[in-house]
Structure formats: C-alpha cells, structure tokens
Amino acid sequence: xxxxTENAPLQLxxxxxxxxxxxSNTVSSGIAADYQRAFGLNLWQxxxxxVVGECEGLTAREITQRTAMDKVAVSRAVTALEARGxxxxxxxxxxARSSHLGLTxxxxxxxxxxxxxxxxxxxxxxxxxxxxxxxxxxxxLEKLARAASPDxxxx
Amino acid sequence: xxxxTENAPLQLxxxxxxxxxxxSNTVSSGIAADYQRAFGLNLWQxxxxxVVGECEGLTAREITQRTAMDKVAVSRAVTALEARGxxxxxxxxxxARSSHLGLTxxxxxxxxxxxxxxxxxxxxxxxxxxxxxxxxxxxxLEKLARAASPDxxxx
DNA sequence: AAAATGTCGTGTCAATTGTAACTATAATTC
DNA sequence: GAATTATAGTTACAATTGACACGACATTTT
Numbered sequence: 001x002x003x004x005t006e007n008a009p010l011q012l013x014x015x016x017x018x019x020x021x022x023x024s025n026t027v028s029s030g031i032a033a034d035y036q037r038a039f040g041l042n043l044w045q046x047x048x049x050x051v052v053g054e055c056e057g058l059t060a061r062e063i064t065q066r067t068a069m070d071k072v073a074v075s076r077a078v079t080a081l082e083a084r085g086x087x088x089x090x091x092x093x094x095x096a097r098s099s100h101l102g103l104t105x106x107x108x109x110x111x112x113x114x115x116x117x118x119x120x121x122x123x124x125x126x127x128x129x130x131x132x133x134x135x136x137x138x139x140x141l142e143k144l145a146r147a148a149s150p151d152x153x154x155x
Numbered sequence: 156x157x158x159x160t161e162n163a164p165l166q167l168x169x170x171x172x173x174x175x176x177x178x179s180n181t182v183s184s185g186i187a188a189d190y191q192r193a194f195g196l197n198l199w200q201x202x203x204x205x206v207v208g209e210c211e212g213l214t215a216r217e218i219t220q221r222t223a224m225d226k227v228a229v230s231r232a233v234t235a236l237e238a239r240g241x242x243x244x245x246x247x248x249x250x251a252r253s254s255h256l257g258l259t260x261x262x263x264x265x266x267x268x269x270x271x272x273x274x275x276x277x278x279x280x281x282x283x284x285x286x287x288x289x290x291x292x293x294x295x296l297e298k299l300a301r302a303a304s305p306d307x308x309x310x
Numbered sequence: 311a312a313a314a315t316g317t318c319g320t321g322t323c324a325a326t327t328g329t330a331a332c333t334a335t336a337a338t339t340c
Numbered sequence: 341g342a343a344t345t346a347t348a349g350t351t352a353c354a355a356t357t358g359a360c361a362c363g364a365c366a367t368t369t370t
Contacts, residue, residue: 010270012205012222016277017182019296022223024179026303027172042356050167061318067167068177072358075319097318097365115165122171128302133295140284140292141174147283148181197326216348227328230349252335252348 031121035114040084044069044077046114049086052101053111059098086110186276190269195239199224199232201269204241207256208266214253241265 012018032043041049047067052058060078064071078101081087086107089099103111126134167173187198196204202222207213215233219226233256236242241262244254258266281289 010205010209010274012202012209015205015273016280016292017179017186017273018202019300020175020179021183023296023300023303024172024175025223026300028176030303031172047167047173050165050170054165054167059318068180070358071319072321075321076357079320095318095366099319118170118172119165125171125299125302128298129295133291133298136288136291137171137295140288140295141178143283143288144280144292145174145178145181147280148178148185214348225328226349227351230351231327234350250336250348254349 027121027125031118034117034121038117039110039114041110041114042077044073045081046118048074048077048081048101049103049107049111049114050118052087053103053108053115056102057100059092059100061098063101081107182276182280186273189272189276193272194265194269196265196269197232199228200236201273203229203232203236203256204258204262204266204269205273207242208258208263208270211257212255214247214255216253218256236262 028043032046035041035046047069048063051063051066058066060071060074063069063074063078067074069077078087078089082089085104088102088104090102091099129137183198187201190196190201202224203218206218206221213221215226215229218224218229222229224232233242233244237244240259243257243259245257246254284292
C-alpha cells in the first residue's frame with residue numbers, strides 16, 4: 001500500500017485553496033520582483049500607487065477598503081511613498097484626521113513606467129488562455145470571490 | 156474628468172494578479188483561522204501535515220519540492236510539529252543528513268479531523284460553481300500555473 | 311456645551327518571515 | 341584516499357508584518 005492514511009480524500013495538489021495560493025504567490029512575487037528591482041517599491045507601496053494613480057484624492061481609509069489591505073500597511077506604504085517624493089497628502093478641510101492622496105509628478109512618472117510592466121505580466125499569463133477562456137475565468141473568479149467573502153458566508 | 160492620469164489602462168480591481176492575490180488570501184486566511192483556532196497550527200505546519208498525511212515517509216527536501224515552501228519554513232514547521240508530538244523523524248539509513256517524516260498517532264488523529272474541515276471550505280467555494288465550471292476552472296488554473304512558472308517564462 | 315463614544319491614522323512592541331551563513335554528511339575530483 | 345565541491349537541514353540575524361493601543365479629531369448623547 002502506498003499511502004499510510006487509508007481514506008485520505010485530500011490530495012494537496014488538487015486542493016483548490018492550495019492551488020490558488022501557489023499560483024497567486026508565484027505570480028505576485030514575480031511581478032513584485034520586477035518593480036522592486038526597477039524602483040525599489042514593495043507590493044503594498046505599488047498597490048497604493050496603483051489605486052491613487054487610478055483615482056486621485058483617495059484617503060487612506062478608502063484605500064484600505066478598495067485594496068483589502070490592512071490600515072497599518074497602508075499607513076506604512078503612504079509614509080514611505082511620501083518620503084520618496086512619489087505621493088503627497090492634502091488634509092481634508094472637512095475632516096482634519098484624513099488626507100487626500102495624490103501622485104506627485106515623480107510619482108506619476110513612476111506610475112506610467114510601472115503600468116506597462118505590470119500589464120505585461122498579466123499578458124504573459126493570459127496568453128495561455130483564449131479570449132473566451134479569459135472571459136470565463138473572470139466570471140469564475142468573480143463567483144469564487146463572492147463565495148469566499150466573509151460577508152456572504154453561506155446562502 | 157474623473158481620473159487624473161489620462162491613459163491609465165490599469166484598473167486594479169480588474170487586474171488578474173491582484174484578483175488572484177485577494178481571492179487567495181481571503182480563502183487561505185479563512186481556512187488558516189479555522190485550524191489555528193482548533194489545533195494551534197499555522198498554515199505551513201498544516202501544509203506539512205497534509206503532504207505527510209498523504210504520503211508517509213517524505214523527507215524535508217521532498218516536502219519543499221511538493222509544496223513550493225521554502226526549506227527554512229519546512230524546517231521550522233517540522234520542528235514545531237515534532238515538538239507537539241504530531242510528527243516523528245526517522246533518519247535515512249542511506250543518507251544521514253535527511254530524515255523520513257511520518258505522522259504519529261496523535262498527528263494522524265489531528266489530520267483526520269482537519270481534512271474534513273479543509274474540504275468543507277473548498278466545498279463552500281465550489282458550491283458557487285457548476286460541475287462543468289469546476290472542471291473548467293481546474294483546466295484554466297493549470298494553464299495559468301504553467302504560464303506563471305519560472306521554468307516556462309515565455310514560449 | 312460637556313461628556314461619551316466613534317473613527318482616522320500612527321507608533322510600539324511581539325511574532326513571523328526571509329536571507330545568508332553554518333554544520334553535518336555525501337558525492338566528486340584529483 | 342585526501343581534497344574539493346555539493347546537498348540536507350539548521351541556526352542566527354535582519355527585515356517584514358500583525359496586534360494592540362494611543363493621540364487627534366469628529367460625532368453623538370445627555
């Protein structure tokens with residue numbers, strides 16, 4: 001007999017959460033290595049730049065909501081990005097606790113350089129899929145995300 | 156105009172690596188919280204138990220290969236699991252550097268309890284998909300994993 | 311309008327993780 | 341068969357991350 005544990009209906013390599021985890025880590029760390037090397041940005045710093053580049057004037061709070069990042073992680077990333085001159089804050093006149101964030105000129109330059117780099121990684125991935133498959137994948141991920149969300153645990 | 160950056164063809168929420176990352180983290184941390192609470196195991200400890208439960212007698216090296224874990228992470232997990240009496244080592248008679256790992260009785264008990272727990276999480280996810288969709292997802296993940304692999308960077 | 315409560319962001323410390331060097335064995339070369 | 345090089349696993353230290361609590365401001369209650 002090969003396996004010790006008789007009815008072990010768990011084959012890790014077929015287990016969806018495991019596969020997602022390995023795939024996601026491979027992909028993310030590949031991209032992260034790229035902009036780490038090119039601009040010294042880590043994953044969270046880039047994520048913050050990405051959302052602010054997409055939508056100027058967000059507050060830290062809004063970034064945590066949009067990116068599923070922890071608020072401490074956002075705070076740290078913002079601090080680092082400001083220190084490097086990529087991001088600037090403007091205090092909200094209505095609520096002095098939060099600031100609206102924007103890319104500086106230098107930040108926009110970096111942003112414009114990273115975007116194609118990131119998209120390139122995505123393209124390499126998606127080249128493995130036909131356009132139909134890509135569309136299907138999108139739908140499936142959407143469904144899975146909904147099912148995984150702590151808000152909709154079970155219906 | 157809504158967006159500051161003119162031709163920013165990057166919408167983070169549509170960006171595949173980002174979506175994978177958020178989904179994977181949500182799923183994994185949900186499961187991890189479960190067996191953390193129930194047995195005080197962290198993700199890597201459980202991963203090691205999972206592979207050893209599936210295939211008794213693996214060495215640490217083989218575990219790193221199978222699980223995409225770092226060898227240090229494996230070493231730490233094994234140490235912790237041995238300390239808790241879930242795992243035992245048997246030195247390879249041919250090569251004194253490595254040991255073959257096996258679940259103790261206590262380890263097997265825990266394993267048998269965690270497996271359904273883990274599978275349940277997977278089931279909740281997969282309930283969102285039809286059987287066909289599930290099969291398709293498997294194929295797509297397989298393709299993506301191949302495309303993301305550092306071995307096959309581009310063809 | 312004072313007091314109590316809630317929220318945004320940050321600082322602090324502990325726990326986790328990554329990197330590189332190390333120990334011990336093994337395999338290879340000379 | 342001695343010296344070199346390679347490999348399995350560990351240790352030690354640095355860097356990252358997470359959890360909690362705090363300070364500043366805002367909002368609600370009394």
